[in-house]
Amino acid sequence: MTTQDVIQVILYFALLIGLTPILGNYMFKVFSGQKHFMLPVLGWLEKLTYKITGVDSGEETNWKSYTFGLIMFSFIGFVFVYLIQVFQAHLPLNPANLPNVSWHSAFNTSVSFMTNTNWQGYAGETTLSYFVQMIGLTVQNFVSAAAGIAVLLALIRGIARKTTDKLGNFWVDLTRSTLYLLLPLSILFALVLVGQGVVQNFKHYETVQTLQGAQQVIPMGPAASQIAIKQLGTNGGGFFNANSAHPFENPTPFSNFLEMLAILLIPAALTFTYGKMVGSKRQGWTIFSAMLILLIAGLSISLYAEYSTNPIFGHFHLMEGKETRFGITNSILWATATTSASNGSVNAMHDSLSPIAGMIAMVNLMLGEIIFGGVGSGLYGMVIFIIITVFIAGLMVGRTPEYLGKKIEAFEVQMAIIAILLPNLVIQLFSAWASVSNVGLSSLNNAGPHGFSEILYAYSSAAGNNGSAFAGLNANTVFYNLTIGIGMLIGRFGVIIPVMAIAGSMVKKKITPLSAGTFRTDNGLFIGLLIAVILIVGGLTHFPALALGPVVEHLLMNSGITF
Amino acid sequence: MKTLVISLKIFLFFTILTGIIYPLLVTGITQVILPSKANGSLIIRGGKKVGSELIGQQFNSPLYFSSRPSAVSYNPLPSGGSNFGLTNMKLKKIADSCEKQFIAFNQLDSRTEIPSEMIFASASGLDPHISPGAALLQVDRITEARRFNAIQKQKLVQCIKVLTEPPQFLCLGEERINVLLLNLATDQIK
Numbered sequence: 126m127t128t129q130d131v132i133q134v135i136l137y138f139a140l141l142i143g144l145t146p147i148l149g150n151y152m153f154k155v156f157s158g159q160k161h162f163m164l165p166v167l168g169w170l171e172k173l174t175y176k177i178t179g180v181d182s183g184e185e186t187n188w189k190s191y192t193f194g195l196i197m198f199s200f201i202g203f204v205f206v207y208l209i210q211v212f213q214a215h216l217p218l219n220p221a222n223l224p225n226v227s228w229h230s231a232f233n234t235s236v237s238f239m240t241n242t243n244w245q246g247y248a249g250e251t252t253l254s255y256f257v258q259m260i261g262l263t264v265q266n267f268v269s270a271a272a273g274i275a276v277l278l279a280l281i282r283g284i285a286r287k288t289t290d291k292l293g294n295f296w297v298d299l300t301r302s303t304l305y306l307l308l309p310l311s312i313l314f315a316l317v318l319v320g321q322g323v324v325q326n327f328k329h330y331e332t333v334q335t336l337q338g339a340q341q342v343i344p345m346g347p348a349a350s351q352i353a354i355k356q357l358g359t360n361g362g363g364f365f366n367a368n369s370a371h372p373f374e375n376p377t378p379f380s381n382f383l384e385m386l387a388i389l390l391i392p393a394a395l396t397f398t399y400g401k402m403v404g405s406k407r408q409g410w411t412i413f414s415a416m417l418i419l420l421i422a423g424l425s426i427s428l429y430a431e432y433s434t435n436p437i438f439g440h441f442h443l444m445e446g447k448e449t450r451f452g453i454t455n456s457i458l459w460a461t462a463t464t465s466a467s468n469g470s471v472n473a474m475h476d477s478l479s480p481i482a483g484m485i486a487m488v489n490l491m492l493g494e495i496i497f498g499g500v501g502s503g504l505y506g507m508v509i510f511i512i513i514t515v516f517i518a519g520l521m522v523g524r525t526p527e528y529l530g531k532k533i534e535a536f537e538v539q540m541a542i543i544a545i546l547l548p549n550l551v552i553q554l555f556s557a558w559a560s561v562s563n564v565g566l567s568s569l570n571n572a573g574p575h576g577f578s579e580i581l582y583a584y585s586s587a588a589g590n591n592g593s594a595f596a597g598l599n600a601n602t603v604f605y606n607l608t609i610g611i612g613m614l615i616g617r618f619g620v621i622i623p624v625m626a627i628a629g630s631m632v633k634k635k636i637t638p639l640s641a642g643t644f645r646t647d648n649g650l651f652i653g654l655l656i657a658v659i660l661i662v663g664g665l666t667h668f669p670a671l672a673l674g675p676v677v678e679h680l681l682m683n684s685g686i687t688f
Numbered sequence: 689m690k691t692l693v694i695s696l697k698i699f700l701f702f703t704i705l706t707g708i709i710y711p712l713l714v715t716g717i718t719q720v721i722l723p724s725k726a727n728g729s730l731i732i733r734g735g736k737k738v739g740s741e742l743i744g745q746q747f748n749s750p751l752y753f754s755s756r757p758s759a760v761s762y763n764p765l766p767s768g769g770s771n772f773g774l775t776n777m778k779l780k781k782i783a784d785s786c787e788k789q790f791i792a793f794n795q796l797d798s799r800t801e802i803p804s805e806m807i808f809a810s811a812s813g814l815d816p817h818i819s820p821g822a823a824l825l826q827v828d829r830i831t832e833a834r835r836f837n838a839i840q841k842q843k844l845v846q847c848i849k850v851l852t853e854p855p856q857f858l859c860l861g862e863e864r865i866n867v868l869l870l871n872l873a874t875d876q877i878k
Contacts, residue, residue: 132859178697190691197695205699248766264707268699296698303702312714319718322742325726326715330765333730333737335745336752336871343740343764345728349718350711367767370811372742373728378861437780440801445779445808446769449756449817452862456811474811476771477779575773597771678775687777 126432130454133382134424137458138417140386141393145413148390149397155305156278156298157402163305174300185291188629191279192622194295195272199239202268206235206261210253219254220329221344226252233606238265240617241273241499243355243362243469243592244609246601250344250365255327262362263351267311270358270391271302273501276621277395280505281402283628284529287636292628306391307358314387315353322376325349348373356387359499361469361592369459369472370448381451381472385459388468392497395504403529407647412507415652416465419496419659423485424461430481431457436685446474457482464489467499469592476570476579476595480682483578483595484675490585490593492663493548493620499590502617505624511646512541512627514658518644528646530636537630540623547619548588549666551612555584556670564604570597573688574681578674585667587612733872744816745868750833752874753818753826754793755867756805757786760813769811783807794829817864820852830874840877847873 154161175182210231237244275298282292319325331343348364369375400409447456456473464486495506516538519526526533559565559580569576579598587609718726729741746762747755759770772779786807803822831841852865
C-alpha cells in the first residue's frame with residue numbers, strides 16, 4: 126500500500142463520520158414529523174400522495190396492521206415485477222428486442238428486488254428491457270429501501286414510547302422515506318454520475334467499428350437513475366452484468382468514491398437518527414462505534430490478504446477481476462463496504478479475491494448484515510444483537526435485563542433468537558444441499574474448496590439480503606433460482622416479522638427510570654460486549670463451513686496447490 | 689381489504705413517481721446539459737463512430753498498444769470477469785501464457801517485470817485503461833511495426849505522457865492511460 130492508498134481510506138471514513146450527524150439529524154426531523162428544509166419544496170407532494178391514495182396520515186396502527194401493510198405492499202411489488210418480466214417481449218421500451226424472461230429467473234429477480242437483496246442471476250444488458258429495469262426494478266429499489274426504514278422506525282417507536290400499542294403509520298413512513306430522503310438524494314447523485322460519464326438515455330444499443338475494424342455493440346439505457354438509488358438504498362443490483370465495475374456504471378475514481386460513500390451513507394446516519402429518537406445521542410454513537418470497529422477490522426484483514434504475496438503468483442499484484450482505474454485498495458474498500466451494508470454492488474469480482482478477503486466478505490454477510498447493514502434493516506438487525514447482549518449481560522449479573530428502560534423478557538429474547546436463527550438455517554441447509562447434489566455442483570466455475578465457497582457465498586448473500594456473488598457460479602438454473610429466492614424471502618421476512626413482534630411487545634411496556642443499578646448500554650464496555658456477542662453467535666455458527674471453504678483454500682494456496 | 693386497496697394505490701403512485709417521472713426527469717436534464725456523456729461518451733472520427741471513450745477495445749495488432757486481457761474479449765454483451773479463484777489451475781495457465789505472450793510480442797527481456805494488469809483479466813472485461821508503465825513497455829515494438837524514426841518515437845512517448853491521467857483530485861484512484869485514446873493519438877503521428 127502507498128501513502129495515497131491510506132489517504133483515500135482515511136478520507137472515506139472521515140466523510141462517513143462527518144456526514145452521519147448531518148444526514149442523521151435531517152432524517153430525525155423528517156421521520157418525527159418536524160419542520161425541515163425540504164418541507165416547503167416537497168410538502169405538497171406528500172399531501173398529494175395521501176390525497177390520491179386515501180391514506181389517513183393521522184392514523185396509527187399496532188404492530189400487526191403495520192406488518193400486514195408491509196407484507197401486502199411487498200407482495201404487490203413482487204407480482205408486478207414478475208409479470209412484466211415474463212411478458213417483457215410484448216411491452217414497450219425494448220429496443221434490443223429481448224425475449225420474455227423464464228419463470229424461474231423472473232421469480233428469483235422479483236423476490237430479489239422486493240426484498241432489497243438485488244441478487245442477479247441474469248445479465249442486465251442481455252436479459253432485461255429498459256421498461257423492466259425502470260418501471261419494475263428502479264421502483265423496487267426505492268420502496269424496498271423505504272420499507273426497511275419503516276420497520277426500523279416502528280422498532281424505534283416500540284422502544285421510545287410506553288404503554289400504548291401504536292407503532293406509527295406504515296404508509297406515512299414509506300412515503301416520507303421515499304419523498305424526502307431517497308428521491309432528492311437520488312436525483313442529485315444521478316446528475317453527478319452522468320457528469321462523470323454514466324449513461325442515461327433510451328437509445329438503441331450503439332454499433333461501432335473499432336480501430337482494428339471489428340464490430341462492437343455498446344449497450345445503452347437509463348443507467349444513472351437506477352445506479353444512484355441502487356447505491357443509496359443498499360440495493361446493489363447493477364444495470365449491467367459487471368455492476369459497478371462496468372465503465373458505464375462507474376467510469377472514474379471520483380464516481381467510485383461517491384458510490385462507495387453512498388453505500389454506507391444512510392445506514393450510518395440512521396444510527397444518529399436512532400440516538401435522537403430514543404432520546405440519547407450517545408446510544409446512537411455507541412452502535413455506530415461497534416459497527417465502525419467491525420468494519421475497519423474486516424477491511425484491515427482483507428487489505429493485508431490482498432497485498433500479501435503467494436507462491437502461485439509470486440510478486441504479481443492480484444489484479445484479476447479488478448479495474449485499472451480503481452486498483453486494489455479501492456476494490457477492497459468497496460468489497461468490505463458492500464458486504465457490510467447489505468448493498469451487494471461490486472466494483473471488482475469477489476470470486477477472484479484472495480481467499481481470506483473473500484472470507485471476510487462472506488463473514489460480513491453471515492453476521493446478518495449488521496455492520497451498518499441495509500437501509501433500516503442493518504440497524505434493526507443490530508438491535509436484535511443488542512437484545513441478546515443485554516440478555517446475556519443480565520444473566521451474568523443476575524438482574525432482569527433492560528434496554529433503554531424497557532424490560533427484556535422471554536418473548537423478546539425468543540423473537541430475537543428466531544430472527545438470528547432463520548437466516549443462518551438458510552445458509553447452512555441450502556449450502557449443504559447444493560454441495561451434495563448434482564444440480565448444485567454442475568453450476569460451479571471453480572474446483573476444489575473455492576467451488577464450495579461459491580455455494581456458501583450464494584446462500585449467505587441470499588440470507589443476508591446482500592446480493593453480491595462469487596459470480597462464477599451459474600445461478601440462473603431452476604435449482605438456484607428457486608432455493609436462492611426462498612432464501613431471500615426467509616432472510617427478509619424471517620427477520621422483519623420477529624422484529625415487528627418485538628416492537629409490538631416493547632411498546633406496551635413501561636419505561637423504568639435510570640438508576641445506579643442500570644446496566645449501561647452507551648459505553649466502551651458495552652461496545653466490547655456487543656462485538657463479542659456478534660462474533661460468537663454469528664461467526665462461530667459458520668466457522669466449520671468457512672474452514673472447509675476459504676480457510677482451507679488459503680492454506681492450499683500458500684502451498685502452491687491449484688485445482 | 690382496505691389495506692389491499694391502499695397498497696395498490698400507493699404502489700401505482702410510486703411506480704409513476706420513481707419508475708417513470710424520476711428517470712425521465714434525470715434523462716431530460718442530462719440530455720440537455722450533458723448530452724455527450726449521457727449518450728455514452730462516443731468518439732467520432734471522420735463521421736464514423738469508432739467507439740466509446742469509456743469502453744475498452746481489443747487490440748492485438750502490432751501497430752497498436754495492447755489492452756488488458758478480457759474474459760469477454762471486449763464484447764460488451766454481456767460484460768464480466770473470469771471469476772476464477774486464485775487456486776484455479778486455469779487462471780494460473782492463462783496468466784502464465786499472457787506473461788510469456790506479452791514478453792515475446794514486445795520483444796522484452798524475459799526478466800522484465802510485467803505490470804500485473806497486463807496478465808490478469810479485468811472485472812468488467814471492458815477496462816479501457818492500462819498503467820503508463822505497461823504502455824511504455826510497448827513503445828519499441830510499435831516503433832518497429834510502424835517504421836517510426838527517432839522523432840516519431842519521441843512523439844509516441846510524448847503521447848503517453850500527455851494522455852496519462854493522474855489520480856483524480858490528486859488522491860483518488862490510480863494513475864492510468866486510456867488505450868483507445870492513446871491508439872487514436874498514435875494513428876495521428878506523421
